[in-house]
Amino acid sequence: MTNFQWPVRVYYEDTDAGGVVYYANYLRFFERARTEWMRASGFEQDQLRQQHQLVFAVRSIEVDYLFPARFNQLLLVDTHITQFRGASILFSQQISSTEPDTIQVLCRAHVRIVCINAQSFTPCPIPDFLKSELQKNV
């Protein structure tokens, strides 16, 4: 099962007064990685929306926070698909620190994405042209 990796640098904007990355901001990192995974598969989400009225919405997420990420760290987001259904995709993602001497998993997530119509916001089956290409990366 293919694994897609995307680097994320921690800037001040991502941290809070506790000195670590604010818990909601890991969800931003996870989404950047999913967006780049889709781009690497050949799909731009703005074009999917304009040409096919397709948008991807998060239906549910589970996150385990193991260790905090800190200002200035370079993180690595691992993304792979664990399930592919009619209108939804289940991702398994994790964020690791990449210090020279140690690699440590900081945060793990399971994310269910639903393909929806951009106007009606109702779920729609993932079209075949998209499915066949994305499944090559599963």
Add this chain to the structure above:
Amino acid sequence: MTNFQWPVRVYYEDTDAGGVVYYANYLRFFERARTEWMRASGFEQDQLRQQHQLVFAVRSIEVDYLFPARFNQLLLVDTHITQFRGASILFSQQISSTEPDTIQVLCRAHVRIVCINAQSFTPCPIPDFLKSELQKNV
């Protein structure tokens, strides 16, 4: 079981180009409500940190996104405690829209909070003075 309610207005900062609240930002709303619940119980988190070296960190979160919240809506965050253990508290939270004619649950979450030492970032038991007061609101 007591339920704590906190209103949240949706501003442009909370939304994304999909026209709805960005999925990570519901976690900010959930935390505002937990902070205000603690304040309503008589505890200020900056004082807990300065005087007792106590900080609360999110250990895990599960979120179900049912319907999207939109710009300018006035939301209501419901918060109650479902479990109280040595060093952790389990919250059940939900966000509803509050239009005059309909109340609709938009988003549900289960959040585990751990009491940690502000310096060492290691879990520590919730002190009795805090526990006894917070449990009055459970």
Add this chain to the structure above:
Amino acid sequence: MTNFQWPVRVYYEDTDAGGVVYYANYLRFFERARTEWMRASGFEQDQLRQQHQLVFAVRSIEVDYLFPARFNQLLLVDTHITQFRGASILFSQQISSTEPDTIQVLCRAHVRIVCINAQSFTPCPIPDFLKSELQKNV
């Protein structure tokens, strides 16, 4: 000249690892106050958009950061209009801390807002029904 006041509580989401409010987030506070000023004048921005295709965009901003705001502080945003032109409004805003014993100005801004068409993103004159009402609060 009327002054509109709006309170803002500082949550963890607003701060950074420097222990203070992240510099971009004051702009979110300023916008919340402008939105609430408009609501207090009787206008909801989502309705202005849907019914009149009117959106307000920031054309320029100047911010002076005097003292940092910190986690858990209750701030006060002061907003008043200094100029009212064809398609634009110039706001003067400031953010103060509200500790019991001292009031301190933390941050000052001048913000130019332009009324634009929601589709074309081109400036359009502020309609009379809006102008006459808003000017009552100037």
Add this chain to the structure above:
Amino acid sequence: MTNFQWPVRVYYEDTDAGGVVYYANYLRFFERARTEWMRASGFEQDQLRQQHQLVFAVRSIEVDYLFPARFNQLLLVDTHITQFRGASILFSQQISSTEPDTIQVLCRAHVRIVCINAQSFTPCPIPDFLKSELQKNV
């Protein structure tokens, strides 16, 4: 005068319901570029803080918003120093779109940064070891 360039991709997290990048978020892009400029000069801000108690704070900013940036665009942040004084640095920055056929300046800023002591939050002269190295990039 040397110009430092840093690319920024626009994700959903950066946009708002107006369909464009939220006005405060350009300040995050500007800071990423300043941080990377400093890193390219050989300085890591977490080390400057730990070893020299040095932090950089924004003292003032002026931003002109010319055209909106949109979801999925790849932007380029240009950064150069226009003034170097005892305790402060004045940056001139701009953000451009980088579509294949057109380059368009979207946003321009002047930012004054002050070197402060991490504990006292009072300004302190930029140390010579830092100044001499940074000025090579001016």
